[in-house]
C-alpha cells in the first residue's frame with residue numbers, strides 16, 4: 072500500500088520544483104537562524120538567494136560529522152530550545168555524540184517517514200507489530216514506534232533482547248510484523264527452532280530490518296527461517312533516524328524519501344557530484360526538518376542511486392543497499408565502533424604494546440569482536456594467572472568505551488604481522 076500517494080508518486084518534474092522551493096526555504100532558515108551555517112555559507116561565498124532550483128544545491132557547502140561535534144550540543148538548533156520536544160544522539164562513541172533535536176513537527180515527519188516505510192512492506196492497521204529495536208537514545212526503537220502508531224498498528228514496545236520473551240510474545244500475541252536488526256532476527260529464528268517453534272504456524276508475516284549491513288543471502292535465510300517477507304530499511308540519527316529510505320514490495324533497492332531527505336552521491340575525494348548509477352559517498356539534505364536541519368551532510372556510507380521507474384508506482388529515486396563506508400567504522404550488534412576507539416584504550420593500558428588487531432566474526436548470528444593485542448616482554452614472562460587478569464581488566468575498559476562487549480586476547484610480543492603501509496587493523500570474517 073502507498074501511504075502518502077500524493078508525494079510518493081509525484082511526477083518527477085513536480086517533485087523537482089517542490090525540492091527546489093524547499094531547499095531555498097531551508098537555506099534561508101539556516102542562514103538566518105544558525106550562526107554555524109551563516110559562517111559556512113559566507114566562507115563559501117554563497118547566499119540563500121542563489122538557490123533557484125534543486126540543481127543549485129551543488130553550490131552549498133557540505134556538513135561533516137566532526138563539524139557537528141564541534142558545535143555540540145545545541146549549535147545546530149534552528150529554533151528556540153523550548154520548541155524541541157525530544158532529543159536523540161548517535162550511538163557513535165568517538166568523542167562527542169551528534170545530536171538530533173526534534174520539534175513536534177519533526178516527530179510528525181519521523182512518524183510519516185516510518186509510516187511510509189512500514190506501508191511499503193504491506194503493514195497496516197491490522198498488524199500487530201513487535202518492535203524489538205532498542206528503545207532509548209538509539210533512534211531505532213522510537214522511530215519504528217512512531218511509524219507503527221501512525222499506521223494504526225498494534226505496537227508492542229518489547230525493545231531488544233530477552234529472546235525467550237520475544238518468542239513467547241510472537242506466539243502469545245500473534246505478532247504479524249517484527250522490527251529489529253537483521254542479525255537479531257536470525258538469532259530469534261535459531262532460538263525459536265531450538266525451542267521447537269514451527270514458524271510456519273505463527274501469524275508472523277513481515278519484518279523490517281536495518282541499522283546494520285546485510286545482504287540478499289541473509290534476506291533469503293531470514294525469509295526461509297522465519298517464513299516471512301524481509302524488507303531493508305535505512306536511516307541515520309543525524310538525518311532523522313530510521314525512515315530515510317526503504318524497500319517497497321519489489322524488494323529491489325530502497326526508495327529514498329526525497330521530498331524530505333534529498334540524496335546526492337559524491338566523489339569522497341573531490342566532493343564532485345557523481346552521475347546516476349555511479350558509486351560514491353551518500354550525502355543528505357533535510358528539506359523540511361525544523362529542529363536541526365542539515366545541509367549536504369556527508370554520511371560516509373557508500374552506494375549508488377538510480378532514477379529507473381519502479382513497478383510499484385512510486386517515483387522517488389532508489390538507492391542500492393549500502394556497499395561500504397569511506398571510513399573504517401564497524402557495526403557490531405548495531406553499535407558503531409571505530410578501531411581508533413580501541414586504540415585509545417590500549418595506549419593507556421599497562422603491559423601491552425600498541426600492536427593490535429580486531430577480529431570480527433558472527434557466531435550463532437551474533438557479531439563478536441575479539442581484540443588481539445601484543446603483551447610487553449615483561450608481562451609475557453609473568454604468570455598465566457596474571458595475564459588473564461590483565462585481559463579481563465582491558466575487556467572491562469573497552470566495554471566502558473565501546474558500549475559493546477569484546478573479548479581481549481593478549482598475544483606474544485611481535486606475533487601480529489607488521490605492515491609496511493597502513494596497518495591492517497581489522498579482520499572481518501563475517502560472511503553477510
Ligand code: ADP
Pocket residue numbers: 161162163209210211280281282283284285303304305306307308309312313370372393405407
Ligand atoms: P541507526 O543505528 O539508527 O541506524 P546510527 O546513526 O547509529 O543510526 O547509524 C547510522 C548508520 O548505520 C548508517 O550511516 C549506516 O552506516 C548504518 N545503517 C543504517 N541502516 C542500515 C541498513 N539498512 N543497511 C546497512 N547499514 C545501515
Ligand code: ZN
Pocket residue numbers: 319320321326381382383384385
Ligand atoms: Zn518501488
